[in-house]
Amino acid sequence: MLGVLGPDHPHTLTVRSHLASFRGEAGDAAGAALAFAELLQDTERVLGPDHPHTHVAHSNVAHWKSRAGGHDQTAE
DSSP, X not given: OOOXXXXXXXXXXXXXXXXXXXXXXXXXXXXXHHHHHHHHHHHHHHHXXXXXXXXXXXXXXXXXXXXXXXXXXXXX
């Protein structure tokens, strides 16, 4: 029997990251930016602010905000 990983499992966070990227690549840059911003909060809470995946999440928020025509407010 397969177990359920739950919303805070690192693999679940990885899947959410992939889904956010796919959303952006499908043409919804603003939706991807929002998904990554939400993911960033959970990644910081679960893995900590200095974890490499947290840094990647910060970068992805900035990337997709830029693609959506916004600017990176997380660096301010």
